[in-house]
Amino acid sequence: MTAEQPALRVALVGIVVVSMFSALFARLYYLQVLRNTTLEQVFGGPRFREVSYEGIRGRILDRNGQVLVDNRESIVVTIDRGQFDALVDPNGLQLRLARALNGAGYPIKVSDIAARIEDPRYDPLKPVPIAEGVSIELETYLLERLYELPSVDVIREQIRTYPHGTLAAHVIGYTGAINSEELQARKEDPKEYQPGDDIGKAGVERIFEGELRATPGRRTIEVDATEREIGTRSDSAATAGSDLQLTIDIDLQRYVETKLREALIAARQQAKRRPTDPELRAPAGALVVLDATNAEVLAMASYPTYEPSEFIGGISAYRFNEMNDPGAFFPFHNRAIQSLYSPGSTFKPFTAVAALEREVIDPAEVFTDRGSYELKDCTDTCVFQNAGGTSYGKIDLRQAMTVSSDVYFYRLGEQMWVNQGAIGQSAIQDTARVFGLGTATGVQLPGEAAGLISDPEFKRARHEDNPTAFPFGEWFTGDNVNLAIGQGDVGVTPLQLANAYAALANGGTLYAPSVAKALLDHSTGTIRLSYAARQIGTVNLPAAIRGPVIDGLSGVVNDKDGTAYGAFQGFPLDRFEVAGKTGTAEVPPKADTALFAAFGPVPEARYVVVAVIEEAGFSAETAAPLVRQVFEWLVGIRPVPPAPVAAPAAATPTITTAAPARAASPLLLLPVTVMVGVAARRRLRRRDHLVLTAGRPRCPF
Amino acid sequence: MSLLTKLSPSVESLRRDPGAPYRHFDWSLLALSLMLSSIGLAAIFSATKGSGPDPHTGIVARQMLAVILGLGLMAGFAFVDYRKLRELAVVFYPVALLLLAAVLVVGQNVKGAQAWFGFGPFQLQPSEPAKLALIIEVSSYLSNRRADLTPKRVAMALVIAGMPMGLIMLQPDLGTVLVFVVVTLTLLAVAGTKARYLVALLVLGVVSTIGVLNSDLLEQYQRDRLLVFIERSSDRDSGLAESYNVDQSETAISLGGLTGRGWGKGPQTQEGRVPEQQTDFIFTVVGEELGFIGGSAVLALFLVLSVRVLRVAQLAREDFGTLLCCGVLAMIMFQVFENVGMSMRITPVTGIPLPFLSYGGSSMLTTCAGIGIVLSVHMHRFR
Incomplete structure (x- = not known):
């Protein structure tokens, strides 16, 4: 190594260093100045995000303005997903939060918290609810400790509340978090739905979802590349949904629900007439009160019932299954519109109208009821008996209805089948259908059953469809005889039956029953929309036809021989005349279904009441007294008003x-x-x- | 004046001694080290603070501790006469070899490399101080006799350098080996190795690199990372998973623009899109958040540092000092070039830290000690 060399060689190292740095500078200049990338190129999309907020859902009121469903504030513990994802120790946070909740009496597992955070149904820009409806004490406790619970927040939100508890649960329904199917179906809905939003799931909450739901508020926020909020561009407030006023009278509703439950309990106490009779379990029943002049539903009860407030914040799958359990007799089931019952003798007025219309009989003609009836041209089952084998002697049409003579109507059934050449094969069915039986009434409630009125054509088609289950395709005389007294392949809902009686009572106008009276502005209470009566048909009921039928029905209640005379003893019939018809439908192997359909006051009827009690035995002892109690309320004989x-x-x-x-x-x-x-x-x-x-x-x- | 001399001979002697080491402390090197370390701390904080309301400061606090220890180490090396290192090399070098061997047995395996000793919350990467041990040992060997460098002596130097390299290759840590190669070649070149030997060595180096790439010595991921660099140059859509790091890093730097997104506001950085950002890809924080102005300032600081170290190398009293300075310079600047280069896709991806800036105590202490040695060469050039 010479003396000059080091300087030279060190200088060489310097040249290498400078050239390396030149390369770095050049590349840096190229990347940052010449080929500068914009945020849009990397992250794409606009820099704005829309966040929507649910507004206040409309309330549900009864016809007199009493609030049935209201909203109230609920305290909700939430986790902000963005902040949560950035946590160094997310598990520790979950653990601390779970401890705090458990300590305050809201049991939750760490895995539950994790599952909620992962749940894709929650809006990514909104905090995920972890626990709902927590106490103010817990709220305070958590708010004081937010520094050790990063990403956790406690907010207040509106939830449904039911001041009247289970009352009218089947009419009101309930709300719940929207599921993916419902969300998919409402993609185009102007009141845009977000995952986690509440939606009506049953009852009028479901049918009037579009009216009750608030128009969501929308906030357009500016976000940076990391989706963090940096400003608001526009903000539109949510508009509350409309209040829905029902036709239901909640005081009447409370009364009929109580009386229905009491009637069921009473029906279970009855002694069996014969030891071999089936058990009188009376597990379930339904009751409908209609305004006869426009088919407004004044009360609709179905027992057993459920508690709509259980759905707040989501019902557990376990409870939901329990509610759908046959062993619990399907509390979710609205028997007034979803269960089909054989109408039994309550069907007789329609057979009578069919016969009178076609002039098969003279209402004044006297026929001798010997307790049984033998078909004339017969091969198989030929003898049909009155219930209990009673013989009623000489009776005309009016009396036949009053005493509920099956024999009289057996004869009608046979005559009408024999005369099929003149009046057709389905005279009774046609008349029943004109009254709306066998078709959904169109009431504004979900899941209404259509019902069934069998006829020769139906029977043939059913046989051809499935010959094993239905070996006979031919309509026998016996079928017509059975049909005449409302047995056989006849299934109607209590509401259908009530509506048919309303048409009979009001002189022949058939309306679609309605539970909705009006839509009101949420804040001012002014009427936005009134629901008018919807006429869906007319029944031709001249006095010659209607007179004897109404007389017969009146006799049921007012005559000493009437099947419901006893049940209405002491009722002020002189100032409020009630007409009605008992029905005791056979549903072997179970005990008979008790039905009673009535209207009053005669002749200008205002109310129709139909009660159905399953497995309850004789109508006169169960359903008829229940309906009488309802009429007592309607005429003003009421118990002391309940406490506020x-x-x-x-x-x-x-x-x-x-x-x-x-x-x-x-x-x-x-x-x-x-x-x-x-x-x-x-x-x-x-x-x-x-x-x-x-x-x-x-x-x- | 004579009176004063008599009264206080010690003061007098100090005043009269213009060659006293403390008079020649190079403040610029200290200032440059402090500036670069500070930028590093700021960048590490930005990369690790998280997006929550309360920033995380644990990592930056640890780095701060490393900076303080590093400054102490720098002062220690500066005030010790660098010529003592010749004797100490006898200790340093074997200890370094011993540690490198030991880490293969009792070390921690992090991301495929058996390169760390764990002491509770602290880790030591022995290959970092081994760099200095190698520089001292090879410099000492090459400057021992002023005779020409015979092939035999060159070969001996290569053996000295080769032993730690072999041990590091076993970890395996290719990047650090590359640093050793560059340092050794620089020392050989500066020491006066004939040009034809150097050319032969370069050829050998290229051949063996290709050999290594085709052998089983490298883990697959290392091979992939190297090949990404080569392949991406021709085919930008190769879509290899290994190219993700570089894609994110290049994007981050590119997003910076001229003035940067602002400290703590880089979208790539704040969203944690760049892997290993506080360590190997720390330059992306500077690039994205401080822009071309900040990035080129960091490079300029390193360039000034190079110029100062080269100046010290030229001023050195003897060859040993010159070689030490050039070794430290090669070590630091190759790491800068390789590290910054890989962030911008002009060099292959290897796990080499950016001196002064990257999070990591071993690297910080080694770099500071290296600057300390350079300071010592400067301070002791008259004595």
């Missing part, structure tokens, strides 16, 4: 808790009711959460 309903927070003021309130001071009882209600809800929620751990975070239904 407990605070909405309780949400479970049932009739049973309200009844003793009449005796005790309401002030004294109020806190007790509230406490009982809150405790019940606590227990319920606790169980829900435990079940949720095994299943999905929200009920999918």
